[in-house]
Amino acid sequence: MLKNFNMNLIKENDSLIVAVSGGIDSMVLLDYLNKIKKSLNLTLTVCHVDHKKRVDSADDLKLVVKTCDSLDIKCYTKELKNEDYDNFHDYAHVERYDFFVEIAEKVKANKIVLAHNKNDHAETILMRLTRGSSFEGYRGILQKSYYKDFQIIRPLITVSRSEIREYQKENNIVFNEDSSNKENNYTRNRFRHNLLPLLENENPKYLDKITQFSNYQVKAYALIEKLSNEFLNHNLIKKENNYHLNITSLKSLDEIVLIDVIKRAINLKTNNTLELTYQNIDDVMGLINNDKPQIQIDLDKNLSVYKSYDDLIFGALSTEKNQYKFIVSDPQEIKLPDNGLVIITKKPNNYLGIIYKLCYNNLDLIFPLTIRNRQNGDKINTKIGTKKVKDILINKKVPMETRNKIPLVLNKHNEIIWIPSVYKKKTNGSEIIYIIYQEGNKNA
Incomplete structure (x- = not known):
């Protein structure tokens, strides 16, 4: 028996997807779950992913399929594309987990079981401490987590590698040794081969201490x-x-x-x-x-x-201006790039928005108007000189993403007469034409 196997993660009548690579950990996991499935009325389904990174990976697939046949357990397999990826580890992780979820949905399983053990947990924490991580990351490998709303459980995370080996020998469980585990090309292998033995010499209970930290x-x-x-x-x-x-x-x-x-x-x-x-x-x-x-x-x-x-x-902020410019010779509606509207009308009652009353005596002195967004060097004439539009917008605390979209209205002499909610030039006359601004999407 695996005395430290976490039975709290498995409930009666669970339907489990068991990820089996063919290595000692997952083959022991499969054997143990098969032994307890009758007493808990468990439904087991095996998933195997061939990463195609080793010439002998096909042997792993054959072993897993043969074992499942002997145990009368349904087995689903997937081969990864043997292509160059910037980060094969990340690609394989996503492909593997997506495959587990796909099969879990197909067979209506409620949990996915992975074979990470206590030593894996310690190695992960030490690696993250060395390279840097977050408070969340320093927890290590969780006993229970979620991926796309499916519960992932790791009942061997409280079981040491030595206990797994003892169980394998006592029960004559056949497994394949991953030849890459002996190499020091991978960070995890260097920690496993060099650092963990040193820690064990310092304190034989170092795994328990790292678990306490977690x-x-x-x-x-x-x-x-x-x-x-x-x-x-x-x-x-x-x-x-x-x-x-x-x-x-x-x-x-x-x-x-x-x-x-x-x-x-x-x-x-x-x-x-x-x-x-x-x-x-x-x-x-x-x-x-x-x-x-x-x-x-x-x-x-x-x-x-x-x-x-x-x-x-x-x-995703872009400081580049989506330039627009409209020359207007009569009352009309102008649709802006962010779906905002500038409406020039003599009848404002049908509209909502920010309104500017432009007074005049002769329409020929008003049109054509220019509607555009701001440009570098834009200035407004005042009684005491000129002010930069940029400075006015900053003083009015207009957000950066709004400054480049807000419309400026210029008269036929190219003088800025209105910036909605920011500036308006006083005009005189017995007639009124209304300019109305309706805001579009704030983040367009």
């Missing part, structure tokens, strides 16, 4: 996660495709919770596709505490985080 991390992070989720539930605002957080509220958080809030906001925006570094988080923290009213950093080619006055915004 348990403390799990408990501490549960509190951090609870606090950050509560904060996000009350403070995170989604506007179009971007996520907004109030900077004053962020500054009220304990720093460790703030770090987790930032990480979760980024994960939401990127759908967990961006691997964050300590420097990434530190850079975002720097935005929050920066005295500049508007400042931006790019964390990835698809993600910018920027401060706009009292907002921290996670999105």
Whole structure:
């Protein structure tokens, strides 16, 4: 028996997808689950993925299929494409887990069982401590997690490699040894071959001590996660495709919770596709505490985080202006690139928006009007001289992403007469024509 096998993860009548590679850990896992399946009325289905990275990988597939046939357990297999990938490990991880989920849905399984053991857990934590990770990452390999809403369980995570070997010998379990496990080309193998024996010499119970460290991390992070989720539930605002957080509220958080809030906001925006570094988080923290009213950093080619006055915004901000220019010779509606509208009319009652009353005596002195977004060097004439439009927008605290889209209305002499909510030139006359601005998508 495997005395440290975590039976709490398996319930009566469970339908389990068992990931079996053909190595000692997964073959022991399959054997043990097969022994207890009758007493718990378990349904077992095996999945095997051939990574095609070793010439002998076909032997693993044959062993798994043969074993499943002998146990009368249904086995599904998948071969990965043997192509060059920038990161084969990440590609294989996604392909493998997606395959497990696909079969779980097909056979209506409720859990996916993986064969990570106690030594794997220790190696993972030590590797993350060495290369750097997050508070969340320092927990190591979790006994229970989720992938695409499917529960992943690892009942061997409390079982040492030596206990697995003893069980294998006592039960004469056939397995294949992965030849790459003997090489030191991989980081995990170097830790396994060189560091773990040293730790065992220092303290034979080092695995238990690393597990204790992990348990403390799990408990501490549960509190951090609870606090950050509560904060996000009350403070995170989604506007179009971007996520907004109030900077004053962020500054009220304990720093460790703030770090987790930032990480979760980024994960939401990127759908967990961006691997964050300590420097990434530190850079975002720097935005929050920066005295500049508007400042931006790019964390990835698809993600910018920027401060706009009292907002921290996670999105794909482009500072390039989508230039537009319309010459208008009579009352009409003009559709802007962000789906906003500029309406020139003598009958304003049918419209909502920001309204400017343009007074005149002779229409020939009004048209043509120009509707365009701002340009470098734009200025407004005042009684005491000229002011740069850029400076006026900054003083009015117009957000960076709005400045390049807001329409400017110019008269026939190319003089700026109106910027909605920012500036309007006083005009005289007995007749009135109305210019109305309706905002479009804020993040278009």
